[in-house]
Amino acid sequence: MPRRPTIAAVLLLALALTGCTGAPAAKPSTAPTPVASTSPTGDGTLSIGTLFPMTGANAASGAAQVAGTQIAVRDILADQTTPTRPVQLIHRNSAGDLAAAYADLAARGVDLVLWDATTALPADAEGFIGNTLVVALIDFANGGTPLAADEGFTARLKTADPGLTATAGGAEAYDGVITAALAAVITADDGGVSLKAGWPQVVSGSAVCASWGECVFALMGKQNVDYQGITGRRS
Template sequence: MPRALPPRTRRASLLAAAAASVLLAGCTAVAPMPTPTPTPTETVAPSGDGVLRIGTLFPTTGATAFLGSAQLAGVNAAIREINAAGGVLGAPVEIVSRDSGDASTETAEASFAAFVEKGVDVVIGPSSSVLAERLLPKAEEAGIPFISPAATYPSLTTADTAGLFSRTIPSYPHQGTLLGALLPEKGADAVALVTSGDELSATIQAPLEAALADNGGELAVAAEAGSASAVTAAVAKVTKAKPDAVVLATPDNGELTRALITALSAAGYGGAKLWLTSQNLADYSQSLPAGLLNGANGVLEGVQPDDAFIAKLKVEDPGLTDPRYAAEAYDATMIAALAATLAGDDGGPSIASRVVQATRDGIRCTSFGECIDVLSTEPDIAYEGIVGALRLDDAGDPTYASYGLYAYNAENKYGRTGTVSG
């Protein structure tokens, strides 16, 4: 039965009304140890049935199907551990897995309808920001929160008007903060930013500029090329500023991005001077001349799992080859289970009201069993899992994040060279 979802504590004035609706409807840096202080929370009317049902909404078909198996393995690994520790509120956690497809289909909508029918309490996913935005109104109507391991659009934070959406992956603009600290360390004090003028890519500019200033650098120029005809002018603007490095923030690896890479390289801003961001970090071995990207850099959200965690994933999926976003999916599942435990109820509204609380301000714990032990004597926890100390803010966004550093070889393929966290 559809359930109205109250917002998190950041919207406490609306919480009571939403609860009434429920009744009617039926790494390189280490975060400092928090001081244990109970997190103020609002009371939400119980709406669960005693069994926590977790839905997974990952792509098994479509253009991004290669991302689905690792995330599903991460969820399954987490549920195996949760149930081995006694389950949630004394009952084993159940899983309902459905395909999200990609944004060109309505597969995600059909899958979400199945979640509602089967009484799913919380959804881990979707991986796609576009699909998350499309499904948020339906989730609000049903009272089912999302915790996404891979959706990075900053617009999701403002689109989530009912406290439904959280994530275990950093929002895209956080890359600006990362690069603004990292580039001066590497001797690039004057930095140029090139975007295609799209809304997403533009969000990196303010945090990049601020972080550069905080770290002794400066944003020397910001250039925009919204079409192929504007590439020459944008690159000329960069050349005139004579930066030490160029950050290329475009929304994909399409024709415009390739034209910018080619023109920047010809102007002397390829190789180690060029930095790609997560939306355009891709294999260009078939689309650009060999060697064009040799030495270029890139950043991508997400932690690199260790061998022990990958072994856990292999138990769930022996054929798994790429663990991308598996750690984020694992932690999202743990947070959902711990939120239900904190609330004493498996209903979606209760889970949504405790997601943030599960990750900050309490006693540090690193597994479901350990966190349950802490809660036997203490009122609050700060879960730190495979991803690390997420410390979700009031909007459900991580304030601590891990990124992979990448470099391109002579074949225009990229490989991981390190990790930066903070």
């Protein structure tokens, strides 16, 4: 039986906002690189579908990835300096009936799909999902292989799921959600077309930031960001 969507309020900042206290300063950079103009396609909710293994040999990693997405949402919520708008996490099993999972996510109109960090993205994935942005989390893995989390992040993952028996993939899933939320900030839209346009701008600037708060602070200062989160620089 499909799991019910997990819905939480997430802070997606308008770039027009000014002023922020308590966030560390990021390294200054040149003026922000313009993002290609696209017509807004979002509905005000950043809807993120996931395809992680929930059964079979890699189920433990799938659980770690679910926990990583939940912690990312929690960290965004921890910044209470701005109004909120919703984000929706819809988890589906990549190790089950994949065609049915594709169809369900497409029917729900998700803006973004995060694919399992432990396996390559199937060649037909984008065709099944349609115009939705599909991100292979293995792209976040340094060296192409997700590693077990360190002690500190393992403890954080277990606050979301105390029963975790593995942690590989959790960091990649965390960084995927943060990157998506930052892309929505940059484009001021949660639609898939806008996320695709804004995604490269999250990791290509000169103002290095390691967290949601640091990156938002830099964006509000009109800086180009380079998000290097739990997994570090994109491989």
